[in-house]
Amino acid sequence: MTPSPAWLLLPAACFAATPALAVQYLTIEAAQKLLFPEASSFVSKPVRLDEAQKKFVEKSAGVRMRYREQPVWQAMAGDTPVGWFVLDEVYGKHEFITYAVALDVTGAVRGVEILDYRETHGGQIVNPKWRAQFEGRRHGAKLKLDDDIQNISGATLSCKHISEGVRRVLALHEVALK
């Protein structure tokens, strides 16, 4: 047998791992600091859209507004506004993502950071054929549940919903933050 390359410990066995991937990347405060390192304070200025504004946002962004109220902070460097920090959520078929969009004073996107990522399709029953293989081997032991799965290969989720969300945030800026 060919010796295993130095960079890989040969996978001699697989362990069943947990469903439902959930990762918390950043707190709101940490994301604010990353996106606006020059800011000295963040002033909470939540936006509440009226019916006309909501319609404008939905029409120009081409996506539905789930809520009328959006958490927004104005980033300040001393007394000077340096931009907006908009907190948003998107739901996909498989995932639920909380993220923040940083807009500069002209309304241009200066950065997007994911705060929280949760997959919603976990907890299903493993295919019976797969299960059968485990049952022959586990000798009454429970399948290993890892509560912090970090490195999933093949997690090719599209970021389409985030792109749509950013369009919605830009429309919200147009109608309520200019």
Next chain:
Amino acid sequence: MILRRAQPWLGTLVEITAEGDDAATLVAASNRAFARIAAIHDAMSFQDAESELTRVNRGAQRDWTALSPDLAAVFAAALDFACASCGLFDPSIAGRLVASGHLPRHPGFPAHPLTGWQAIELDGDRVRYRAPLLVDLSGIAKGYAVDAALASLVEAGVAAATVNAGGDLARAGAAAVPVYARLPQNPGTSLRLAELANGAAATSADYFQPGHLCHPQTGDALCRASSVTVFAADCLHADALTKPVAADPARAPALLARYGAQAVRLDVHGAWIGDADGWRALPLEAAA
């Protein structure tokens, strides 16, 4: 301390994990690595009508077209790999994906693109197509971007780092980390496949976009209810190897041997590991 961040790039979520003693170093290093990914994303997007790749796809139909250093490196790797895999990896498969509606048809693109990587002529930092072709580098550019971001993190002085672009991941550091792959028929559940110290892993599967992977020569769908994960020294090769290994398991051992790589195939019947010596069953065990 560990800093974990994620941003949307390369059509997916890119996660950077940076480890070190100094928070400011980790922030600066991850900012730099994300900027590197953003630049590669902008240059190599097939979807973007104004990207460098789209301009090259337009221009190279007619004449020699200049390439930036990043694009020249990825074109060279793509052609080397197409040759090594006897065309099982073919960057000109984009023509077929445009015809099927999986990729956009930008203005100035040929109406009836052909496939055939041999008609791509690369001369250092310039390229031309000797047939009406379209090149999509996404099968290899994502891996290149992951490698570039990881190199940028290491240069910036982090102690260890992982970059994971929607499942194409690379790791640098003394301590090995576990790598998981989803069960093809139940993507909410993952299997721990390996421990990775310095190296990369990439998976091809179609559980989230059925039918988007196809055989370059026959057009048949690949990875139906199965997945292939490749472990290699870098992510560019891990990512590029997943497709030919999935397309032709019989020829995979020679290809894996050439790049010192290993593959794990998961399907409804179980798990197999492939390397230079061929394929054999990978025992599945529950943890005690």
